[in-house]
Amino acid sequence: MNQEATTGVYGNPPAELADVPREAVQFSPLMPGSAALERCAEGSLAGMVMLAPPGTIERRHDIALALRALQPGAQLTVMAPKDKGGSRLAKELKAFGCEMSETALRHHRILVGPRPEDLSLLAEAIAEGSMRLVEETGLWSQPGVFSWNRVDPGSALLLKHLPQLSGRGADLGCGVGYLARAVMEMPAVELLAMVDIDRRAVEAAAKNITDPRATMTWADVRKAGTIPEGLDFIVMNPPFHDGGAEDRSLGQAFVRRAAESLRKGGRLWLTANRHLPYEDHLKTLFARADLVAEAEGFKIYEARK
The missing domain is CATH 3.40.50.150 (Vaccinia Virus protein VP39)
Structure with a gap:
């Protein structure tokens, strides 16, 4: 993938909640033919926009994978309905060492911020949510x-x-x-x-x-x-x-x-x-x-x- 231009997209975020570039690569376990986020190389993405899944273990696992895949300083935009994990996003991202800004829109929580420099805090969540x-x-x-x-x-x-x-x-x-x-x-x-x-x-x-x-x-x-x-x-x-x-x-x-x-x-x-x-x-x-x-x-x- 072109590290200068490629942005990841996960979970089909609502179009009105996030702008997704044309060169985006789709990552989704529920979209046959899409790429596997688990196999995305560390530091390979210029950005990531994702709709976080509702399950706590799955959500932390997928967010950790997304953060690991980002280039240093690249931005993550992650969102979830307030009643399906959105209210816990800020706490979970802080535990990964992320400094995020948070907004609310159409019953969603939306957090935006750069990948943390230290990726060691991601390992536990990745292991817990793996096969x-x-x-x-x-x-x-x-x-x-x-x-x-x-x-x-x-x-x-x-x-x-x-x-x-x-x-x-x-x-x-x-x-x-x-x-x-x-x-x-x-x-x-x-x-x-x-x-x-x-x-x-x-x-x-x-x-x-x-x-x-x-x-x-x-x-x-x-x-x-x-x-x-x-x-x-x-x-x-x-x-x-x-x-x-x-x-x-x-x-x-x-x-x-x-x-x-x-x-x-x-x-x-x-x-x-x-x-x-x-x-x-x-x-x-x-x-x-x-x-x-x-x-x-x-x-x-x-x-x-």
Whole structure:
């Protein structure tokens, strides 16, 4: 990258809150194809504009990476909604040795200031937010990934009711591979295409699932061409939040992609929160859709193409 001109952009800051130069490089674990901030060389950026994530460990980790990537004296502009970490930004940046000016605009806190000369205070936050082996799950994961340090109860319920699968399949929104780990223990499975929009999850899944029958892809399931067609089965625990707000269309898009990718007679196994209205969508797109179980605030469906 051109160190004289390159500015980093992280997290798609609102356009009205920050001016981003044309030569900016996008860093985002949730934007397939964007660069990885973790691998950005120290002192390689002339500036950074970032929308900080809401999770404390993830936010401190990402801000520390951004500061490390800045050239000496280069400026960081970091913002967050007041109720999603913005009120804590000033304290966190001060702990990194930063001297920042702070403003408030449209329910955001915005802090601007130069990279500190001493980068040693960043190491702890970078280590704390990096990928690790989680003892409770036995899986590699990273703060910021969905259900990063625990088993999601919806996925756990799905595994209780999942039959022996066979043939070619997919795990849509695979996360770090909790469902895939169980699927790959089924000897009749020939292929499992694992797809997730979170780069960190895909990289963790590659460490967790080493079976050659499994493939991992960093992609947005909603876009065509992300998974094979003519599949025998699909398993999924689809997301229903986008940017912190509930978006029921996300899960519905996953259901559509599954219907398009399964062969006739192929089966979809879906877990969803009880309040999410997937029944009509499933019945429209599939020849048959059955409620298999309902417990602990979740529903399990089997749908046949």
